[in-house]
Amino acid sequence: xxxxxxxxxxxxxxxxxxxxxxxxxxxxxxxxxxxxxxxxxxxxxxxxxxxxxxxxxxxxxxxxxxxxxxxxxxxxxxxxxxxxxxxxxxxxxxxxxxxxxxxxxxxxxxxxxxxxxxxxxxxxxxxxxxxxxxxxxxxxxxxxxxxxxxxxxxxxxxxxxxxxxxxxxxxxxxxxxxxxxxxxxxxxxxxxxxxxxxxxxxxxxxxxxxxxxxxxxxxxxxxxx
Numbered sequence: 657x658x659x660x661x662x663x664x665x666x667x668x669x670x671x672x673x674x675x676x677x678x679x680x681x682x683x684x685x686x687x688x689x690x691x692x693x694x695x696x697x698x699x700x701x702x703x704x705x706x707x708x709x710x711x712x713x714x715x716x717x718x719x720x721x722x723x724x725x726x727x728x729x730x731x732x733x734x735x736x737x738x739x740x741x742x743x744x745x746x747x748x749x750x751x752x753x754x755x756x757x758x759x760x761x762x763x764x765x766x767x768x769x770x771x772x773x774x775x776x777x778x779x780x781x782x783x784x785x786x787x788x789x790x791x792x793x794x795x796x797x798x799x800x801x802x803x804x805x806x807x808x809x810x811x812x813x814x815x816x817x818x819x820x821x822x823x824x825x826x827x828x829x830x831x832x833x834x835x836x837x838x839x840x841x842x843x844x845x846x847x848x849x850x851x852x853x854x855x856x857x858x859x860x861x862x863x864x865x866x867x868x869x870x871x872x873x874x875x876x877x878x879x880x881x
Contacts, residue, residue, distance in 0.1 A: 660782055661757030662706045663824070664699040665749040668692050668764030669713055669738035680716060681865055682764045683723060687878045690723050691865060693731075694767035699760065700731055702774040708733040709752055710764070711745045743839050747831045755828055758782050760819035761842045765865040768874055773859050774819060780856050781821035788821075788843045789858030790814040816841060817858040826851060 668682040682692040692710075699706050712720055714737040723729070736752055738745035746761055753759060758781050762769065773789060780787035793813045798805040820842045830846045839845050843853045865871050 661754070662703050662778060663753050663757055663759040664696075664706055664708045664819070665711065665746060665759060665761045666692070666696055666699075666708060666733075666764045667711045667738075667742060667745055667749070667761065669711060669742065669745045680719075681871075683716075683719065684865070684871060686767055686871065686874055689727055691767045691871075691874075692720075692764045693723075693727065693729055695762060695764050695769060696731055696733060698767075698769045698771060699762070699774060702771045703778070707753070709749045710735050711738045711749050712736075713738050741835060743831075743835045743845065746842060750824075750828050750831050753824060753828075755825045757824045758821060759824050759827060760821045761827075762819035763864055766818060766862055767865070768861050768863060768877060769819065770859055770862070773862065776856055777819050777821040780854060781823060784854045785826055786820070786822045786843070786846055786851060787854045787856045788841075789817040789819070789862070790855050791817065791858040791860055814855070815858075816843065817862050817864075822846060 683690050686694055696708055696710065699708060710733050712735060717735060720735065734752060736749045739748050758778055760774065760777055777787055777789065791814060793810040793815055797808050797810050797813060799808050822842070827842065827846055830849050830851070833848065847853055861877055863870055863874060865874055
């Protein structure tokens with residue numbers, strides 16, 4: 657693992673319509689700094705020599721450049737244009753890296769990702785070929801079926817987080833196939849070519865900012881640490 661090149665693909669292709677904020681959610685401020693910058697800095701803290709690839713809609717390139725200048729953000733990174741879907745965005749980013757190494761693919765709007773979880777992900781994927789962080793389901797679950805519903809055991813399910821980490825040759829091969837609607841994350845793409853997905857413990861703090869309440873919760877957590 658020590659000799660494997662490390663990459664981080666930070667996916668930030670959303671427009672944040674559910675935030676009702678008027679600007680993309682990855683550009684909203686957390687602790688006085690855009691959410692996206694926190695996500696990127698965590699990977700640099702985990703591995704100072706990591707190569708970071710940021711995926712943004714082409715229409716947001718100039719806004720991002722302005723934010724970097726405004727916040728004196730000088731962390732080295734490459735910016736790649738996103739695609740029609742998350743699948744296409746990740747595929748574009750993967751084309752910018754070689755096939756040798758380990759790559760973490762992370763939602764840019766998960767700014768509270770810990771250094772320890774990043775390192776555990778790279779270590780496990782380096783040994784096993786891939787890994788994804790998951791957390792237990794704490795709420796009761798019901799399955800909607802045939803116009804009704806029935807209870808299902810929550811112990812049989814878990815919630816998936818990012819970063820999802822892979823040996824580069826594995827995930828690049830997986831993304832050579834055509835897009836399917838069933839591809840909800842990188843693990844489903846890799847699984848479709850026969851890869852067995854390995855699970856590691858995620859972190860409840862590693863929340864995804866989707867709604868205004870998520871940003872409020874992230875701000876409270878950020879100020880408490």
